[in-house]
Every structure is written in C-alpha cells, then in structure tokens.
Amino acid sequence: MHPRDLLNEAMAGLLARPVRSVLTTLGTVLGITTLVVTLGVAATAGNQIVGRFDELTATSVTVEVPENPFPLVDWADVGRVTRLRGVVSAAALAESDQSANLSVRSNDMVDPTRVTDQTLTVVASGPGLPAAVKGRMVEGRYFDAGHIARGDKVVVLGRHAADMLGITRLERAPAVFIGTQAYTVIGVLDDLKREKSLASAVMLPPAVGRRYGLSTVTRVLVNTGLGAAELIAEQAPAALSPGNEALLQVISPSSPTRARDAVEGDVNALFLILGLVSLVVGAVGIANVTLVTVMERIAEIGLRRALGAARRHIAAQFLLESTLTGLTGGIVGASVGIVVVVAVCAAKQWTPVLDVRLAVMAPAAGAVVGLLAGLYPALRAARMEPVNALR
Amino acid sequence: MPEPVILLDDLTKEFPTDPPVRALSAVNLRVERSDYVAIVGPSGSGKSTLLNMLGLLDRPTSGSYRLDGIETTMLKDSARTTVRGSRIGFVFQSFHLLPHRSVLENVMLAEVYGRGSRKGRRERALRALERVRLSHRVEFLPGRMSGGERQRAAIARALMGEPALLLCDEPTGNLDSRNTHAVLDLFGELRAQGMTIVVITHENEVSERAARRVRITDGTLAEE
C-alpha cells in the first residue's frame, strides 16, 4: 500500500464525519493548551521575577560583623572591598541597640519656641552610604572624609526623619539635637533601594557616633555588578578582616537561576498535572470515538478486506486517523496556548518568553496522544474476520 | 487443458458449534474460464458458506480449493488476502460502496491495496466505469444514484485489476426488475468478453440467465 493512499484513506475517513472529528480533538486541544499556557506563563513569570530580582537583590551582598573583644572590621577597611573587581559600591554601618531609640529634637527656625521632638534611630556610617543604599541626596550632601577626619558635628537625615523633624530646607543650616548635643544638618537622603528603614534614621560620621555606642562597624553593605554577587560574597570577608573572615557572616542572594527554577517549579507542578490530566481525558475521548467509529465501519472494514487489505492495512488506517486527530488537537492547542500566553503578557505588560521547541513539541505530543489512543481500536479493527465483517 | 478457475475437491466446512453444523459436506465443483454459474438453494442450505469459501473469506475444515491454479487451503492469511485482492472481484447484495466517496473514488479503491502503480489508476477506473456504462456518473456520490447504478458502480470496482473470478452474492436482491435486467444484461456482456462469473441467488430470473445452474441442498451440490 502506498503511503499516499494510506493518508488519503485516513483523511477521507476523518472528513466523512467532520463534526465528530472536530469534537474528538477538543480534549487534546484543551490538554495541549493548558500545557503550553502553563509552560509559557511560568517561563515568562519566572523571567519577570528574575528581572526584578536582578535589579534589587541579585547584586546586594551584606556582611554582618558580630560583636568581638577587638573590632573585626575597621572603618577604613571598607576601601579594600571597594577595590575588589565586581564591586560597584560599598559602605560600612554601625548600629546599636542603645542608639536605636534616641530622642531627636529640632527647633523651628521660624518659631524657635516650637520644638519638635521625635524618637529616631541613629546610625554611624562611612561616606559611601548613599551609593551603597542606591539612594539620592535630595537636599545638601553627604558627609565626606573631611567631615569625618575633622570630627565635624554634622548629620544627614533620612527623608522621612527630616519630614518628622519639620526640616525641609537647608539654606539656614538647621540643627538637630541628639540629647543636648547640637548637630548641623547638611543633607537629606531619599529614594533608598536598600535598607529602606534608613529613611527614618539620623546618620552620623563614625567619629561623633562614638558617644552613642556607634564606634565599631556592625554591617558592610556591598553592591556588585550583575553576576558578581556570588564571587564577592566569597571574597569580601577576607578583604574586610584578613585572618578573621570565618567570623563574618555574609548574606548573599541565592543564584538567579535557582530562584527562577523555584518559581517555575511551583507554578508548573500544579498546572502541568492539570494539563496532563486533560491530555489523558483527551486520549480517552479519542480512543472512545475511534472505537465507536470502528464499530460503525465494520462493513467498510469487511469491504476493504475483500478488496485485498491485510490486517496491518486496516490497523494502519485507524491508527493514522487517531494520530491525525491528536496532531490536529496538538496544533490547535499549541496555537491557542501561544495566543493566550501573549495575551496574558500583553495584559501584564510582560515580555513573553516562549521556548521555540514548544511549537514543535506540543503538536508532537498531541500526535503521540492520538497514536496511543488509537492502539486498541486499531487492534480491534484489524482482528475482525472478513466473513463476520461482511455479514 | 487449461486450469479451471475454480476446482473444489471434497471441500467440507463444519462449524464447531454444539452440536457441530456441517454446512458443506465433501463438495466438488469445477468452473472453467468464461463460465457463468448460478448457485441456487433454499435458506440455510449453505450458499453463503460456499461463497465465503470461494471468496477466501473463510477457511474450509478439509478438502482442497484451487483458484486459478493456486492451491489456497495451505496459504497463510496474508497470502490468501493477496490472492483475494488480485484474483476475485466481489459483488454484494448491498453494494458496499463508501457513501462519502464519489463513484470514481469507490472504483479506484479496488487498487489501493494492490501492488500496482498509482499511475494510470484513474484512467483504469474510468475505463471500468465505461464498461458498466456509468461514465456520466463518475463524480456522483452513491447516495444520489439508483440501486441499479450503484450495483453497476460496484461491478466496475470488481472489474478493476482484471480478476479471474467475479463472485456475486445475491447481486439483484436489492433491485427492482428493470434494474435487475440491466445488471443481468451486463453479466451477459462481461461473460461474452471472457469473464468467469459465479452468482449466488435464490431468484429464478437470475439463475435462468446463467449458463449453468448448481443446486445446493443441506451442504451438498448437484448439477441441474
């Protein structure tokens, strides 16, 4: 039998009952659509999360310095981290329980009798802090090495702290009081991407922080280039405190691929099962209808046997019919699935991420479903004795 | 002397029911080329069983059947299928045309399972339709034709591939007398062209037109 003839006969068999053939594909369409949408949305969403993850977390490394009889990290040691390849910015911070709730006061410049009194967190930091928290000086400037060296009594306020203290402009060099000590406000820091709580804090140079228990470095914030975080996480402790690196704790982002896999895994597991269940239902549907078709076409099978068709020819025709049904379901399902993924992405303003292999694999999966579903009906058809079929 | 188209030698068919039914008992039959034989008999006499034997649709219990010089009882299933497809043209009472295919496609179907080339198939089918005078119905669906036309289409399909034997099972059973005559006239013509025809029938009209009549009674044959 010529393959073209086999294809002809199978196509004619399907087209003889077009409505039934279309309805038979529906289960497979549903299953393949679910699978494609699941895989497509998961990949896209996963990619989306990695995108955000990259910006915020994937480049953030934090080194925590535990309390120790002698300081493990000196303020100046941060410079060695900054010089590491892959480090974009770094700054040291000193925080203490004692300084977490200090009373901070400001005089209203217009009406000095009006006093604003707030409980705020006071921290000491090195000069690189605005860059290290990816913030922006909205007023004035941050203290520099000169302020630190001279022991100038200056502070920078987080934007929120400045608002609470009623300080909006710096032209007249407003002062704040921590306890009884006055400090000149030289800048306001805003738009922090990391350590957002610092927006409500008062930042001091290390030299003046000493009196609030802020003499030793407790944390070092490091920002790395994309992809450098893991390496820097390894190198930073040794750069900060040679010989004591084991005592430092590093908090680094989990690798982005792992994060994406985790996201995809979660979304996929549930919907993949859903898609596979739909596929099984689709297969059962095809098997059912093909079996009914075989029973309806007993006379046709008898005729074909009388015309010289061998059992394998009969089996091949019904197998091909069910495979074509599954293939059609797969193609339609893949197309619908891709349209849905693109629509979801358009609605969410995501960039659709679709594996091109899906465009081939999905129809192939449909065809395999059809093939498997056709096995039993085809066997039944082939087993039929011509005498009985023609009766 | 040339081989006969059909040579049955003590052919027996027993159905293994309880008790067993001997539908054909030691049947002998010889049909020469260009013969036109009618097999007649009452209901339950074994006509269909004999047709199934002659058409290689079922196997005998014992005896031998030579078709066109080939001993068929020893053949494997697949070889019997090949012989059936190439040497026998079937004509059924209920036509057995595929309803969704045109007359031409139905006729061409006869060559789908053969070893022949696809090339020229259409022309051969058109020629067969010409022989049964259906050239004007080539693109018709079977449902839009009369019973006589349908049976002529089925005969055209049976003629494809020049079979050694035209095996007809009550070919006029579903036809009115006018169409019956048309089909019987066609058998006469085909026989004149050298075709060997075996017709199973219980209609006198049909058996009278045949050259030979063989009566089957309780599984045994007798020439009339």
Ligand SMILES: Nc1ncnc2c1ncn2[C@@H]1O[C@H](COP(=O)(O)OP(=O)(O)OP(=O)(O)O)[C@@H](O)[C@H]1O
């Ligand atoms: N598959 C079978 N199993 C058992 N017995 C059978 C089978 N087929 C036929 N028979 C029996 O064999 C005998 C001959 O049957 P067959 O069908 O050949 O008769 P027939 O001459 O064709 O009758 P009719 O004119 O009614 O079609 C009958 O007694 C029938 O009951």
Ligand SMILES: [Mg+2]
């Ligand atoms: Mg009968």
